[in-house]
Every structure is written in structure tokens, then in C-alpha cells.
Amino acid sequence: MPGPGMCWIGKEEMDEVMDVMSSGYLFRYGNLEDPAFKRKVYTLEKEYARYIGVKHAVATSSGTSALMVGLLAMGLEPGDEVIVQGYTFVASYSSVVFAGGVPVLAEIDESLTLDPNDIEARITPKTKFIMPVHMLGNPCDMDAIDQIARKHDLKVIEDSCQAVGASYKGRKLGAIGTMGAFSLNIFKTITAGDGGLIVTDDEALYERAFALHDQGHSPNRASVEIGRRNIMGLNFRMNELTGAVALAQLRKMDRITSTLREKKRKFKDAIGDIAGMKWRKVYDPDGECGTLLTVIFDDTDRAQRVAAELGTKTVSGSGWHVYSNMEHVMNHLKEVGQPHGYGTLPRTDDILVRAINLSVGVVDAGLGSAFGIHINSADDEIEAAAEKFREVALKEA
Ligand SMILES: *Cc1c(COP(=O)(O)O)cnc(C)c1O
Numbered sequence: 001m002p003g004p005g006m007c008w009i010g011k012e013e014m015d016e017v018m019d020v021m022s023s024g025y026l027f028r029y030g031n032l033e034d035p036a037f038k039r040k041v042y043t044l045e046k047e048y049a050r051y052i053g054v055k056h057a058v059a060t061s062s063g064t065s066a067l068m069v070g071l072l073a074m075g076l077e078p079g080d081e082v083i084v085q086g087y088t089f090v091a092s093y094s095s096v097v098f099a100g101g102v103p104v105l106a107e108i109d110e111s112l113t114l115d116p117n118d119i120e121a122r123i124t125p126k127t128k129f130i131m132p133v134h135m136l137g138n139p140c141d142m143d144a145i146d147q148i149a150r151k152h153d154l155k156v157i158e159d160s161c162q163a164v165g166a167s168y169k170g171r172k173l174g175a176i177g178t179m180g181a182f183s184l185n186i187f188k189t190i191t192a193g194d195g196g197l198i199v200t201d202d203e204a205l206y207e208r209a210f211a212l213h214d215q216g217h218s219p220n221r222a223s224v225e226i227g228r229r230n231i232m233g234l235n236f237r238m239n240e241l242t243g244a245v246a247l248a249q250l251r252k253m254d255r256i257t258s259t260l261r262e263k264k265r266k267f268k269d270a271i272g273d274i275a276g277m278k279w280r281k282v283y284d285p286d287g288e289c290g291t292l293l294t295v296i297f298d299d300t301d302r303a304q305r306v307a308a309e310l311g312t313k314t315v316s317g318s319g320w321h322v323y324s325n326m327e328h329v330m331n332h333l334k335e336v337g338q339p340h341g342y343g344t345l346p347r348t349d350d351i352l353v354r355a356i357n358l359s360v361g362v363v364d365a366g367l368g369s370a371f372g373i374h375i376n377s378a379d380d381e382i383e384a385a386a387e388k389f390r391e392v393a394l395k396e397a
Contacts, residue, residue: 004362012248026240045059052172054199056200060237063196066182085105087133105122105345114140123154129157138283141283160173163288164289167286257289263382313370
């Protein structure tokens with residue numbers, strides 16, 4: 001039971017897919033005037049851009065490709081440094097590396113997102129981008145990050161892959177930076193199995209992103225336009241079947257987030273205050289996805305014992321989300337002469353070893369959220385999970 005969108009796959013997704021299947025045409029481009037062409041990816045891009053509140057969206061094969069396309073569209077050149085937090089999914093780093101850049105690790109704060117106070121210390125003459133990652137459906141401190149970016153003339157690309165549908169002070173995440181990337185993988189808020197989107201308000205960046213994701217073509221081509229392609233691209237296109245599922249999921253988005261927020265509130269209230277434990281900081285409680293409830297204990301041993309007894313792990317033990325757990329990324333940073341390995345980010349290490357992610361909508365052992373509730377949990381299940389957590393947390397005090 002990975003993400004909430006997957007739990008709600010139903011007739012709407014089937015109808016959209018059958019619409020494509022019965023047309024017999026699965027490629028994203030076709031004649032927009034022809035009713036036999038179902039234009040699901042085209043429609044997804046329009047509806048997604050409207051939902052996020054930006055002018056343009058490009059649908060991609062994954063969140064990883066969306067990030068890479070975004071970085072290249074924004075002009076990343078070989079050796080450019082990208083400041084990104086030490087607690088994120090591996091794709092935040094690999095997309096930078098494959099785009100030719102160098103990820104530079106920075107600390108998180110108690111929101112488990114990029115600590116704005118640690119950014120300036122990481123800036124060098126090579127720094128070109130900041131990649132705040134809205135981890136666990138929770139917005140970064142975007143006002144502070146935006147201020148630093150302006151002061152140092154850096155561009156911001158928001159990794160919103162885990163925060164589809166979340167917002168910060170009334171603006172959807174992904175719409176605040178110069179570009180924003182999203183994922184439709186099964187562990188995310190809404191899903192099409194795999195898939196992604198990259199969004200922007202900037203016309204020129206949109207055209208560049210479009211070209212990069214499709215062999216240099218301009219948006220919504222009818223055929224191959226020889227002599228009109230200025231930049232080289234690759235193929236990170238979405239097909240109509242994926243677009244069909246994504247479209248049905250997008251239309252459920254607000255219902256998913258409102259349901260998650262309500263279940264999270266019940267879960268949190270039922271757990272209540274526990275001495276020696278706090279909730280993670282949330283920069284906009286009205287805007288988070290509500291996919292996870294994260295607690296931070298004062299005491300490391302207690303956090304370890306509580307996690308073990310609940311059959312889960314502290315965040316430090318979760319897989320490819322903690323910088324020092326990613327051996328391939330650490331090897332790469334070593335090769336390019338960047339700080340790497342456990343201990344590089346002492347504040348991050350200290351927070352993650354005391355933190356436990358409780359699932360609300362994303363049940364993922366790889367994220368450390370093997371214990372908790374899910375989007376379809378009834379009130380009695382929520383109360384039982386809260387009671388169990390309370391009992392263990394108090395016993396291990
Ligand atoms: C999932 C995820 C990605 C990558 O998305 P994919 O669609 O799996 O390629 C990037 N960044 C973060 C923070 C993620 O959680």
C-alpha cells in the first residue's frame with residue numbers, strides 16, 4: 001500500500017484508460033482537431049498547470065527526468081554547483097550529476113527540509129542553483145530560501161516530488177521557484193505508476209524544457225520539423241496511457257489531500273502530547289499534504305527503542321533518503337572532492353537519528369514509515385494506532 005493515490009485507483013482511471021485504448025492511439029502527439037485523438041497528455045499539462053497556478057507544464061517519464069530537464073533548461077553547465085539538503089531521495093542528487101552539475105550537501109532543520117541558515121555557508125563562485133526538497137509532503141521555508149537566492153543571484157528549482165498538492169502561504173509548491181518538478185511514482189500523492197511534470201511561468205524555459213524532453217522539438221509538434229531545432233534533447237516523453245491515469249488522479253487531488261489532512265489531525269490529536277517528544281516543524285500547517293506525521297524525540301536511545309518496538313526504523317535508518325546511506329552518491333562526491341559520508345552534516349545526523357516517520361498516506365518502509373495509518377483507515381484503526389504509539393513511547397521513556 002504505497003501512496004494514497006494508488007489506494008484510490010478506480011473507475012475514473014479505468015474509464016480514462018479505456019478511452020485511449022478504444023481509440024487505438026497511444027502516442028502523446030496527434031491532431032488536436034480530430035475527436036479520435038484523446039489528447040490525455042496534452043490535457044494533463046493544461047490542467048496541471050492550472051492546478052499549480054503556473055503558465056506551463058511539461059509531462060515527463062518520471063520525477064527524476066523532470067528534475068534533470070528543469071536543471072538543463074535553466075542553463076546548468078558542467079561543474080555548476082547545486083545546493084541540496086542531505087535528507088532527500090537519491091534522484092535529487094542523481095539528476096544533478098547526470099545534468100553535469102555537482103550536488104553540494106546542506107543541513108536540514110526540524111522540518112526535515114532544507115535549513116535556510118545553512119545555505120550561505122555552502123555558496124561558492126560555482127554555485128548556480130538551490131534545490132529545496134519539500135520532503136514528506138511538507139513545504140520548505142520558502143520565504144527565507146527565496147531571499148537568499150535573490151541576494152546571491154541563484155535560481156531555485158523546487159523538488160516537489162513528495163509534495164504534489166501541497167502549498168506554502170497560499171501558493172502551490174513548485175510554483176514558487178523558477179521551476180518545480182513533480183513525480184507520479186506509486187509512493188507519491190497521486191500516481192500513474194511512474195511519470196512526472198516540470199512546471200514554470202517562464203515561456204522561454206518552457207520551450208527549452210519541452211525541447212530537452214523531446215529531441216529538441218518545439219511544444220506540441222505535429223510532425224518532425226527539420227531545421228527548426230536549436231538544442232539537442234532526449235526522450236523523456238509521457239505516453240497517452242500514463243496521461244490518462246494521471247488525469248483521473250489529478251481530478252481526485254483535492255479530495256486526497258483534504259482526507260489526509262483530516263486523518264492526520266485525528267491521528268495526531270489521539271497521540272497527544274508526550275514528554276520528551278515533539279512534532280516536526282511544519283512551515284505551513286494548512287498547506288502540507290498530510291502524507292506523514294513525523295515525531296522527534298529528545299533522546300536518541302528512546303527513539304531507537306520506540307521504532308524497534310513498533311516494527312519500524314528511525315529516519316536515519318531509512319534507505320535512499322539519507323545522504324550517508326547512499327554509497328554511490330558518497331563515492332561520487334568523494335571523486336569530485338566534495339564533503340561526503342556520515343558526519344558531514346552533524347545537525348542532519350542528529351535530527352534523523354531521533355525522528356520517526358509515522359505513515360498517514362504513504363506507507364513505505366524505504367521512507368521509514370512502516371508504522372501508522374493510511375488514507376482508508378477508519379476512526380477505530382486511527383485510534384488503535386495512536387494508542388499503540390502512545391503506549392510504546394511512554395513505556396520507553
Ligand atoms: C520520488 C522522488 C523523486 C524522483 O521521482 P521519480 O518519479 O521516482 O523519478 C525525486 N525527488 C524526491 C524527493 C522524490 O521523493
